Structures are given as C-alpha cells and as structure tokens.
Amino acid sequence: MSASPPESQRKIRLRQFMRDIWDEGRVELCSVYIAPSYHVRHDPGDPWDGEILDLVGYERRLLASRAAFPDQKFALVGLLEDGGAIAVHWFWQACHSGEIGGFAATGKTIRMSGATVYTFDLLDRLTGHWQIADRLGVFQQLQRNREQD
Amino acid sequence: MSASPPESQRKIRLRQFMRDIWDEGRVELCSVYIAPSYHVRHDPGDPWDGEILDLVGYERRLLASRAAFPDQKFALVGLLEDGGAIAVHWFWQACHSGEIGGFAATGKTIRMSGATVYTFDLLDRLTGHWQIADRLGVFQQLQRNREQD
Numbered sequence: 462m463s464a465s466p467p468e469s470q471r472k473i474r475l476r477q478f479m480r481d482i483w484d485e486g487r488v489e490l491c492s493v494y495i496a497p498s499y500h501v502r503h504d505p506g507d508p509w510d511g512e513i514l515d516l517v518g519y520e521r522r523l524l525a526s527r528a529a530f531p532d533q534k535f536a537l538v539g540l541l542e543d544g545g546a547i548a549v550h551w552f553w554q555a556c557h558s559g560e561i562g563g564f565a566a567t568g569k570t571i572r573m574s575g576a577t578v579y580t581f582d583l584l585d586r587l588t589g590h591w592q593i594a595d596r597l598g599v600f601q602q603l604q605r606n607r608e609q610d
Numbered sequence: 611m612s613a614s615p616p617e618s619q620r621k622i623r624l625r626q627f628m629r630d631i632w633d634e635g636r637v638e639l640c641s642v643y644i645a646p647s648y649h650v651r652h653d654p655g656d657p658w659d660g661e662i663l664d665l666v667g668y669e670r671r672l673l674a675s676r677a678a679f680p681d682q683k684f685a686l687v688g689l690l691e692d693g694g695a696i697a698v699h700w701f702w703q704a705c706h707s708g709e710i711g712g713f714a715a716t717g718k719t720i721r722m723s724g725a726t727v728y729t730f731d732l733l734d735r736l737t738g739h740w741q742i743a744d745r746l747g748v749f750q751q752l753q754r755n756r757e758q759d
Contacts, residue, residue: 465693503687503723505744538652538740539727541697543690544614548697550727550740574652576725576742578688578699591687591699593725595654596746 472540474585475547479535486527488520495519496582500589506596529566530555550576553594557606564603571606573599621689623734624696628684635676637669644668645731649738655745678715679704699725702743706755713752722748 468476478494481487499514501507501522509522527533533555541548553573558566575594582588617625627643630636648668653659658671676682682704690697702722707715724743731737 505723505747539695541690541692541695541727543692546688546690548690548699548725548727550697550725550742574654574742576697576699576727578690578697578725593699593723593742593744595742596744597749598654598745600746 468540469542471547471581471585472542475540475549475579476537478587479537479549479551482523483527484534486523486531488523491520491523492516494587496584496586496588499587502589502591504590504592506594507592529557529559529561530571531558532556546578546580548576548578550574557603562603564607567606569602569606571599571602617689618691620696620730620734621691624689624698624728625686627736628686628698628700631672632676633683635672635680637672640669640672641665643736645733645735645737648736651738651740653739653741655743656741678706678708678710679720680707681705695727695729697725697727699723706752711752713756716755718751718755720748720751 474494481490482494495516497516499516499519501509501512501514504510507522508525509518512518514522533553536552536554538550538552551574553575555571557564557569557571560566573594573596575592577590577592579590580588623643630639631643644665646665648663648665650656650658650661650663650671656671657674658667661667663671682702685701685703687699687701700723702724704720706713706718706720709715722743722745724741726739726741728739729737
C-alpha cells in the first residue's frame with residue numbers, strides 16, 4: 462500500500478466549508494468562505510440556477526435551501542483538484558422536516574447523490590459552482606413517502 | 611492572459627473515448643478503451659448501476675444505452691485530473707428516436723447535463739465510473755413531449 466499525499470489547503474478548506482456552511486448552516490461564516498461575487502453557473506432545479514449572488518444573496522440561498530432539511534449531512538466520496546478548481550462527488554441525507562416543492566414534511570430520511578465543481582479566487586474563497594444532483598431520485602422518494610403516509 | 615498547459619495524455623484519451631464510444635457508438639473500439647473488468651460504481655438510473663462488467667457486458671450496455679438516442683453528442687464542459695482519476699462535467703443532447711422507459715419516440719431533441727468520475731488502469735484503460743445525470747430534467751422533457759404529441 463502506498464501512502465496518499467497530504468490534502469491541499471484548498472481541499473481541506475472545501476471540506477470545512479461543506480461542514481460549516483451546508484451541514485451546520487452557520488450563516489455567519491459565509492463571508493469567510495464565499496467571494497463577494499458568486500456565480501451559480503449551472504445547477505438545474507436550484508432556484509438560483511444561472512444567477513450571480515452577492516454575500517447576502519448567498520446567505521439567503523443557504524437559509525432557503527436548508528429550511529426543509531435542517532439536519533442535512535454531506536458525505537464526500539472524493540475530491541479532484543486541477544487548474545484551480547475542485548470537483549467533489551458526494552452523498553447527502555437529511556430528515557424531511559419542512560415543506561418542499563408541494564411535499565409536506567414526513568419526518569422520513571431522504572437520500573441524494575451529486576457532483577459539484579467549485580472555483581476559487583486568490584484568497585481561496587469560492588467564486589461559483591457547476592452542479593448536478595440526482596433530483597429524480599429525490600422526487601421518487603418524496604412521492605413514495607407521501608403515498609405511504 | 612496566461613496560456614493553458616497542454617492536456618495530459620489521459621485527458622486527450624478520455625475525449626477520444628467519449629467521441630468514439632459514446633458519440634459515435636463504435637462498439638469495435640471498446641477493447642481499446644475499456645479494462646477487462648469495469649465497475650459501474652454509482653450511476654442511479656443506469657440499469658447496470660453497481661455492476662462489474664466484462665468487455666462483452668460493457669459493449670451490451672453501450673448498445674442498449676444508445677438505442678433510443680443514436681445521434682447523441684456529449685459536449686465536455688471541463689476535465690479535472692487528480693490522483694489518477696478524471697472528473698468530467700458535460701452537456702448532452704440527442705434526438706429521441708426510439709422507445710425509452712415507456713416513452714415512445716417523438717423525434718424531438720432531448721437535453722441533459724451530468725458529471726462523471728472515471729478511473730484508469732496502468733495502460734490508461736477505463737476501470738469504472740461514478741456518475742450523476744439530471745434524470746429529472748430528462749423525465750420532464752419526455753413527459754412534455756408526450757403531452758404535445
């Protein structure tokens with residue numbers, strides 16, 4: 462077995478960002494991680510798909526996105542860094558605790574997988590992302606849970 | 611403006627693979643690109659999700675996957691190479707020319723986006739992938755086209 466090289470500063474920072482911001486919802490830390498201008502380059506299904514957000518806009522997106530899933534957790538499968546960007550592929554799970562897309566809360570666990578490419582500025586702050594998530598899988602779980610309720 | 615470094619051999623080869631195998635459907639070239647054992651690690655919605663395929667199995671997957679979309683084309687947005695793997699994010703489009711998932715052919719263009727992480731053996735042959743595609747977007751297009759027909 463060969464030892465893996467230590468992770469880069471950017472990878473360590475991206476892991477911290479995912480935990481502080483998206484797992485724990487610490488809105489007050491957004492200014493540490495997010496550049497003054499953040500581009501949601503591609504994120505089908507996200508209400509901010511295509512938009513350029515300032516810090517307040519990003520904080521609003523974070524609050525809205527976590528509202529139905531306040532205990533959400535990301536498990537990062539792998540991070541690939543190249544040309545100043547990092548691609549991360551991930552699993553996600555959360556308790557469905559609030560209304561989303563017309564589906565009332567059921568208290569059941571929802572699972573999702575996805576992949577995101579993040580870009581950075583010279584201060585290692587995030588300047589945007591390109592993301593795909595398995596939305597059909599989530600939709601099918603929400604439908605199944607509603608039928609079983 | 612700074613010039614980009616030249617692409618690695620693996621990136622060039624992955625672009626050729628996407629064109630020869632998935633855009634053009636050249637089944638006879640699978641043995642050039644695919645390792646004797648290929649692991650579909652994660653690919654929700656793919657009938658071979660989780661399976662380990664030999665070359666014949668991979669060729670069968672290629673033929674089945676392209677059957678409804680014989681003119682499909684991938685447009686690669688970016689490739690990130692790290693630790694022997696390559697993450698690629700992409701757009702795809704195709705004419706819906708055959709039955710798929712209960713949806714009859716309409717002749718209309720279907721669009722999709724996704725992200726894939728590929729792994730390689732020492733001969734630069736592909737040993738597997740982890741993939742997410744925006745299946746909900748495709749499902750919505752198929753439904754809309756059926757209603758309009």
